[in-house]
Amino acid sequence: MIYLDNAATTFPKPQSVYRLWQRAMSVYGANPGRSGHAFSARTAEAVYKSREICADFFDADAENTVFTLNCTTALNFAIKGLARRGCHFVMSDIEHNAVSRPVYAAAKEFGGSVTIFETTRDNEQTVDNAERAITPRTTALVCTAASNVIGLRNPLKELAELCKRKNICFIVDAAQGGGVLPLKLSDGINIICAAGHKGLYGPMGTGLMLTDGKYPLRTIIEGGTGSASESLVQPDFMPDRFESGTINTAAVIALGAGVEFVKNRGTEAVYNHEIRLCERFCEGAKKLGKVRLYNEITPENHGLYSPVVSFNIDGLNSVEGAEILSSHGFYMRGGLHCAPLAHKKIDTIDGGTIRFSPSVFNNEKEVNLLLRTLSDISSKQT
Numbered sequence: 001m002i003y004l005d006n007a008a009t010t011f012p013k014p015q016s017v018y019r020l021w022q023r024a025m026s027v028y029g030a031n032p033g034r035s036g037h038a039f040s041a042r043t044a045e046a047v048y049k050s051r052e053i054c055a056d057f058f059d060a061d062a063e064n065t066v067f068t069l070n071c072t073t074a075l076n077f078a079i080k081g082l083a084r085r086g087c088h089f090v091m092s093d094i095e096h097n098a099v100s101r102p103v104y105a106a107a108k109e110f111g112g113s114v115t116i117f118e119t120t121r122d123n124e125q126t127v128d129n130a131e132r133a134i135t136p137r138t139t140a141l142v143c144t145a146a147s148n149v150i151g152l153r154n155p156l157k158e159l160a161e162l163c164k165r166k167n168i169c170f171i172v173d174a175a176q177g178g179g180v181l182p183l184k185l186s187d188g189i190n191i192i193c194a195a196g197h198k199g200l201y202g203p204m205g206t207g208l209m210l211t212d213g214k215y216p217l218r219t220i221i222e223g224g225t226g227s228a229s230e231s232l233v234q235p236d237f238m239p240d241r242f243e244s245g246t247i248n249t250a251a252v253i254a255l256g257a258g259v260e261f262v263k264n265r266g267t268e269a270v271y272n273h274e275i276r277l278c279e280r281f282c283e284g285a286k287k288l289g290k291v292r293l294y295n296e297i298t299p300e301n302h303g304l305y306s307p308v309v310s311f312n313i314d315g316l317n318s319v320e321g322a323e324i325l326s327s328h329g330f331y332m333r334g335g336l337h338c339a340p341l342a343h344k345k346i347d348t349i350d351g352g353t354i355r356f357s358p359s360v361f362n363n364e365k366e367v368n369l370l371l372r373t374l375s376d377i378s379s380k381q382t
Helices: 015-027 038-057 071-082 097-109 123-133 156-166 249-265 267-286 318-327 340-345 364-379
Strands: 065-068 088-092 113-117 138-144 169-173 191-195 207-211 291-293 309-313 333-335 353-356
Touching (some): 015 249, 071 097, 071 138, 071 169, 071 191, 097 113, 097 138, 113 123, 123 156, 138 156, 249 267, 267 309, 267 364, 309 318, 309 364, 318 353
Parallel strands (some): 088 113, 088 138
Antiparallel strands (some): 065 207, 291 309, 333 353
């Protein structure tokens, strides 16, 4: 088995994550922050350690670091938490449905509106397009760090400067950037929403919302937090305000080990390894003739991309192609990848694409094996 579907979730995880995850199930099995006994306190300490690790990684304060079920939940907290009557959201044309659906839902609920700006491989042009989309009513600009379909990166620092100048909130969907691209609140981002189980190498069922605290957010879920229990009103302090109910305790603790793995290896080293594999894949696939690349990553342009490549095999739709590759032991995702806007942009909305997305645990030998298999498959297509 050669797993190349890491944009969906990374696999395998580092051994340190497996070890801590298993240990947490037995050693940290109490409900954190809900009881006064030593078992609960020990579990709460382990959760807080993981919170500090995650906060430090993104230059956030621990109290403003919220554990969520996934990146989608974090984005819903941020987007809907900002929504007010007549709100206006700006987003890019490569967004995942984790951004576009809550943005449109919030706009519909509050009588607001949405403007989509065009992304390009010219960062200055992309920022200009975003600026033209902003109006005096704009509530927030929400965008992905990088497309989960074509890997195109948004110029986050420049967009952060734009949002600061326009005095609007800047929310970044870091599902495809966390752990791979340099992402910090100190770069001017107001809210980072991240998936714990992708580039941060944590277990599934983990996500993060990290905020600089500048923009207060209303809650969309209320409940027991283990704090201010005498009140029928949701606490107004962080992170309790957004952590109603019991968190995914063992997975959250293990997430800290995943983040430490990335930190010790170095985000730049992770990116360089994965982007080189994408370069090798594109170099080989381009020579096959019957394989179409939708974002060709090269040594000259790789700074524009995250390590994701979309392709198709002539004569096969993306699902058929992915199924044939799966039968040969190569696991990749075919379809629309929950990102119809990106597929409309590259004119693949009707059939989707197959997505190549490596991790630190893949290597060039595996890519070469994939290319040989693609050569065999494509040669049989008329």
